[in-house]
Amino acid sequence: MRIKIGILGYGNLGRGVECAVKENADMELVAVFTRRNPADVKIATTGVPVVKADEAADWKDKIDVLILCGGSATDLPEQTPAFAKLFNVVDSFDTHARIPEHFAHVDAAAREAGHIGIISVGWDPGLFSLARAYSNAILPDGKDYTFWGKGVSQGHSDAIRRIAGVKNAKQYTVPVESALDAVRSGRNPELTTRQKHTRECFVVLEDGADAAKVEQEIKNMPNYFADYDTTVHFISEEELQRNHSGLAHGGFVIRSGQTGHEKEHKHIIEFSLKLDSNPEFTTSVLIAYARAAYRLSNEGQKGCRTVLDIAPSYLSAQSGEELRAHLL
Amino acid sequence: MRIKIGILGYGNLGRGVECAVKENADMELVAVFTRRNPADVKIATTGVPVVKADEAADWKDKIDVLILCGGSATDLPEQTPAFAKLFNVVDSFDTHARIPEHFAHVDAAAREAGHIGIISVGWDPGLFSLARAYSNAILPDGKDYTFWGKGVSQGHSDAIRRIAGVKNAKQYTVPVESALDAVRSGRNPELTTRQKHTRECFVVLEDGADAAKVEQEIKNMPNYFADYDTTVHFISEEELQRNHSGLAHGGFVIRSGQTGHEKEHKHIIEFSLKLDSNPEFTTSVLIAYARAAYRLSNEGQKGCRTVLDIAPSYLSAQSGEELRAHLL
Numbered sequence: 112m113r114i115k116i117g118i119l120g121y122g123n124l125g126r127g128v129e130c131a132v133k134e135n136a137d138m139e140l141v142a143v144f145t146r147r148n149p150a151d152v153k154i155a156t157t158g159v160p161v162v163k164a165d166e167a168a169d170w171k172d173k174i175d176v177l178i179l180c181g182g183s184a185t186d187l188p189e190q191t192p193a194f195a196k197l198f199n200v201v202d203s204f205d206t207h208a209r210i211p212e213h214f215a216h217v218d219a220a221a222r223e224a225g226h227i228g229i230i231s232v233g234w235d236p237g238l239f240s241l242a243r244a245y246s247n248a249i250l251p252d253g254k255d256y257t258f259w260g261k262g263v264s265q266g267h268s269d270a271i272r273r274i275a276g277v278k279n280a281k282q283y284t285v286p287v288e289s290a291l292d293a294v295r296s297g298r299n300p301e302l303t304t305r306q307k308h309t310r311e312c313f314v315v316l317e318d319g320a321d322a323a324k325v326e327q328e329i330k331n332m333p334n335y336f337a338d339y340d341t342t343v344h345f346i347s348e349e350e351l352q353r354n355h356s357g358l359a360h361g362g363f364v365i366r367s368g369q370t371g372h373e374k375e376h377k378h379i380i381e382f383s384l385k386l387d388s389n390p391e392f393t394t395s396v397l398i399a400y401a402r403a404a405y406r407l408s409n410e411g412q413k414g415c416r417t418v419l420d421i422a423p424s425y426l427s428a429q430s431g432e433e434l435r436a437h438l439l
Numbered sequence: 440m441r442i443k444i445g446i447l448g449y450g451n452l453g454r455g456v457e458c459a460v461k462e463n464a465d466m467e468l469v470a471v472f473t474r475r476n477p478a479d480v481k482i483a484t485t486g487v488p489v490v491k492a493d494e495a496a497d498w499k500d501k502i503d504v505l506i507l508c509g510g511s512a513t514d515l516p517e518q519t520p521a522f523a524k525l526f527n528v529v530d531s532f533d534t535h536a537r538i539p540e541h542f543a544h545v546d547a548a549a550r551e552a553g554h555i556g557i558i559s560v561g562w563d564p565g566l567f568s569l570a571r572a573y574s575n576a577i578l579p580d581g582k583d584y585t586f587w588g589k590g591v592s593q594g595h596s597d598a599i600r601r602i603a604g605v606k607n608a609k610q611y612t613v614p615v616e617s618a619l620d621a622v623r624s625g626r627n628p629e630l631t632t633r634q635k636h637t638r639e640c641f642v643v644l645e646d647g648a649d650a651a652k653v654e655q656e657i658k659n660m661p662n663y664f665a666d667y668d669t670t671v672h673f674i675s676e677e678e679l680q681r682n683h684s685g686l687a688h689g690g691f692v693i694r695s696g697q698t699g700h701e702k703e704h705k706h707i708i709e710f711s712l713k714l715d716s717n718p719e720f721t722t723s724v725l726i727a728y729a730r731a732a733y734r735l736s737n738e739g740q741k742g743c744r745t746v747l748d749i750a751p752s753y754l755s756a757q758s759g760e761e762l763r764a765h766l767l
Binding site: 127130131134135155207210211214231236238240241242243244245247248249250251252295297370371372375376377378379380381382383384385386387388391392395396399402417418419420421422423424426427428429431432434435436438439 | 535712713755766
C-alpha cells in the first residue's frame with residue numbers, strides 16, 4: 112500500500128512534488144488541487160486528476176497527506192489550518208517571525224480533526240533549523256552564523272522591478288568568501304550585514320530609461336540594498352532569459368563553539384547546501400516529511416509538528432534495522 | 440531539579456563529560472564510577488564522590504542517566520547491557536559492524552528493567568549518521584561520501600608502535616582536497632581508497648633501529664597502509680610530545696544527488712566538523728543525548744534507541760516554544 116499524496120497548488124513547488132514522488136517507490140500522486148480552472152492546468156504526469164480546490168472534501172478518504180504548495184504571505188496562513196481539518200498536511204511556511212502564530216493555528220485545527228500538520232518544512236526553515244538546533248544543543252557555548260547563496264532572492268528581484276524605468280531584473284545574494292573563512296577559523300568574528308553578503312543585480316531597462324539614475328535608486332534602497340555592497344549590471348532581456356532564469360540556491364549554517372575547563376578547544380560544525388533547483392530540493396524535503404506525517408498519523412498522533420519534533424528515522428523509507436545496519 | 444549524571448570510566452571521555460556537564464545548567468554530576476581503586480582517581484571537580492563500579496547498584500535511585508565512557512572493543516559490549524539494568528544509559532559504541540548485535544543486547548536489558556539506553560552516540564557514529572540519514576531520505580537518488588580527518592587514528596598509531604624498532608608513533612588520516620573538490624562539483628566520482636585519504640606518520644625510533652626498514656614495514660602493512668599514499672617522518676620523542684600530542688579530528692559527510700524529470704538538477708548536501716578535541720566534542724554530544732534519555736524515560740519510554748530514533752528537540756535545554764521562536 113503506497114502513501115497517497117495530494118498537491119494543492121501547481122506552481123514551481125507543486126511541479127517539484129510531482130517529480131519527487133516518482134523517486135519514492137512507497138508513494139503515489141493521486142490528485143492535484145487548484146484554485147484555477149482545472150481545465151487550464153496541464154500536469155506532467157498523465158492520469159492524475161486535476162480537481163477544484165473547493166472540492167477537496169470529496170477526497171478526504173482518498174489522500175493520506177496533502178502537500179501545500181502555496182506562498183507564505185497570504186496562501187498558507189489560510190490554507191494550512193483549513194486543510195488540516197480534512198487531511199494530514201505538510202507546508203513550507205517560511206516567514207520566520209510568524210511561525211509561532213502559524214503553529215498555534217495549525218495545531219488547533221489539526222488536533223480537533225485528529226490530523227498531523229507539519230509546518231515550515233524545506234531548507235530554511237527546515238534543514239538549516241535542524242543544523243542550528245543540533246549544533247546549539249551540542250555546543251551551548253558558541254555563536255551561530257547563517258549565510259545564504261549564491262542564489263536568487265525573489266523579494267529583492269521584485270523590489271528592483273518596481274523601480275521606474277526597469278523592465279525586468281534578477282538579484283543574486285552572494286556570501287562573502289572571506290567572512291566564511293573568518294568564521295571557519297574559529298575566531299568568532301562580529302560581522303556586519305555588509306561583511307556577510309554582497310548583492311549582484313542584473314537589470315533590463317525600459318527604452319530610454321536613465322541607467323545611472325536606476326543604479327543609484329537600487330543602491331540606495333533602504334533595507335533591501337543600502338546596507339550592502341551592491342553591483343548592478345545592465346543587460347538585454349534576451350541575456351537575462353538565457354543566463355539568469357535558473358533557480359539555483361544554497362547556503363551555510365556554521366556554529367563555532369568552545370569546550371574545555373579553560374575554553375581552550377574550538378570546534379566548528381558546518382552544514383551547507385549547493386542546489387541547482389531550489390524548488391525541486393525544497394519539495395524533496397517536503398516529500399520526506401510527508402512520509403513522517405503519514406507514519407505519525409498512523410500511530411494515532413495529532414496536532415502540529417515542525418522538523419525539530421520529528422525523529423530522523425520517520426523520514427526514511429528504510430526500516431530501523433536497515434538504517435542501523437547501513438547508515439548509522 | 441537538575442538532571443543527575445553519573446560517569447563510568449574516568450579516561451579522556453570521562454573527563455570530557457565532567458567538563459561538558461558544567462556547560463549545561465540543567466545538569467549536575469553526582470558520581471564517578473571506576474574499576475580502579477577510587478583512591479587513585481583524582482577528578483577535576485571537587486566534592487563529587489568516586490565510587491567502585493561494582494557498588495553502582497547503591498546509586499540506582501540517585502542517578503538519572505549514567506554515561507558509559509569505556510572502549511568499544513571489550514568494555515561497552517559488556518557494560519551497556521549490564522548497567523542498563525540499573526540506570527538509563529548512553530554510550531559511544533563505535534564498532535559499526537557490531538551495532539545491530541549491541542542494539543539487541545541493550546534493548547533486551549533496558550526493556551526488562553524499564554530504562555532507556557541510547558547507543559552509538561558521538562560524531563561517527565552519531566552526527567555523521569544523522570547527516571547520512573537525513574540526506575538519504577531527502578535525495579533518494581544520489582551517492583554518499585564520508586571523509587575523515589585531519590586527525591589522529593588511534594588504531595593506525597598502535598599498529599606502527601607494534602613494529603620492531605619503533606618506540607612511539609602518531610598517525611594522521613588526511614582527506615585529499617582534490618577528491619573533496621571532485622565530490623563537491625557534483626560529478627559523483629568513483630574514488631579508490633588511495634584517492635580519498637593519505638596517511639602521515641610521525642615515528643620515534645628505538646636506538647639503533649633501521650629507519651629504512653621501519654619505513655618499508657609501515658608502507659607495506661596490509662589493510663592499514665598498503666592501499667594508501669603514506670608519508671613517514673622520523674622525529675624525536677620530545678618533538679612527538681611537543682607537536683603531536685593533540686586530539687584534534689574532524690571530517691566530512693557529503694551526499695551528491697539529482698532531481699528533475701531528466702535528472703538535470705544536481706544538489707550537494709555537506710556536513711563537516713573541525714574539532715580541536717575529539718573526546719571533548721564527543722562528550723558534548725553524549726551530554727545532549729543524556730538529556731534526551733532523561734526525557735524519554737520520564738515519558739515512560741523504554742528500550743534501546745540510536746540518534747536516528749530521537750527528535751532533535753529532545754536534545755535542547757530550550758522549550759518547544761523557544762526553539763520555534765529562535766532557532767527554527
